[in-house]
Amino acid sequence: DIVMTQSPDSLAVSLGERATINCKSSQSILYSSDNKNYLAWYQQRPGQPPKLLISWASTRESGVPDRFSGSGSGTDFTLTISSLQAEDVAVYYCQEYYSTTWTFGQGTNVEIK
Amino acid sequence: EVQLVESGGGLVQPGGSLRLSCVASGFDFSNYYMGWVRQAPGKGLEWTARVKEDGSGEFYRDSVKGRFSISKDNAQNSLYLQMNSLRVEDTAVYFCARPVGNGYFDLWGQGTLVTVSS
Secondary structure (H helix, E strand, O other): OOEEEOOOOEEOOOOOOOOEEEEEOOOOOEEOOOOOEEEEEEEEEEOOOOEEEHHHEEEEEEOOOOOOOEEEEEEEEEEEEEEOOOOHOEEEEEEEEOOOOOEEEOOOEEOOO | OOOEEEEOOEEEEOOOOEEEEEEEEOHHHHOOEEEEEEEEOOEEEEEEEOOOOOOOOOOEEEHHHOOOOEEEHHHHHHEEEEEEEEOHOOEEEEEEEEEEEOOOOEEEEOOEEEOOOO
16 A cells, blocks of 8 residues: 655644645655646644645645645655645645555644744 | 535444445535545544445445445435444544545545444
8 A cells, every 4th residue: 555654743833934744655646647646635624524625736626725735746745835824724634546545644733833 | 505414423332333324415426436534533534435436336445344335325315334343443533525536535524423432
C-alpha cells in the first residue's frame, strides 16, 4: 500500500501569515498515461465532515478561496494557505487515489499563533 | 440540495452486527460510485469500502474484508454497510462519501458514530 506522510503534525501560524503543509507519498502518484498527480487535499473543521479543497494536486474546487493552493508532483506535494484566516483553523489531510486502497495522510492540525 | 444523510450507528458489543444506511439526494445516485470512510475518535481518515455505480463490484480495505459488506440500492437512492463480527478497533464515525475522478471524495455526509464496546 502507498503510505502518505504529512509534515508537520501541527502548525501554529499568525493571522494573515502563510501556512505550508507537506505531504509525501511512498511511491510516485503521477500517472504517466495522463500526466496527472492523483492527490487531493481536504479540510476538516472540528465536529464537521471533511471538505474537499483541491484535487489532481493543484485544481481548486469551486467555492474554495484562492488563498488555498496546491503544488508538487511525483511524491512530494504542498498545500499552502497564503494568508491564514480564523476560519482556516482545522485539520488538513492529503489523500492519494492512484492506488486501489485510497490512503490518507495522518493529518496536520493548523492553529492560530 | 445535494446531500448524504447517514443513520444506523450506535453501541454494539464485540462480535455483534450493525447496518449503516446513507440516503442520497440532489444528484443522480445511479451514476456514481459510493463509499464509506471511517474516522476513529481523535484519529485520521481511513477509506473502508466502495461500490460501483450499479452495485456490481465491491472493494474493501483488508482489515474489514470478510466482515463488512457494502451495497447500493439505486431505486431507493441508498447506500448500506453491513458490519458483522465487529471489533473494538472498528469504533469510529462512519462517513458516507461520493468518490469521483478515480477516487477523491467530493461529497460527504455528517457521519454516524459506531461504538464497539462491552
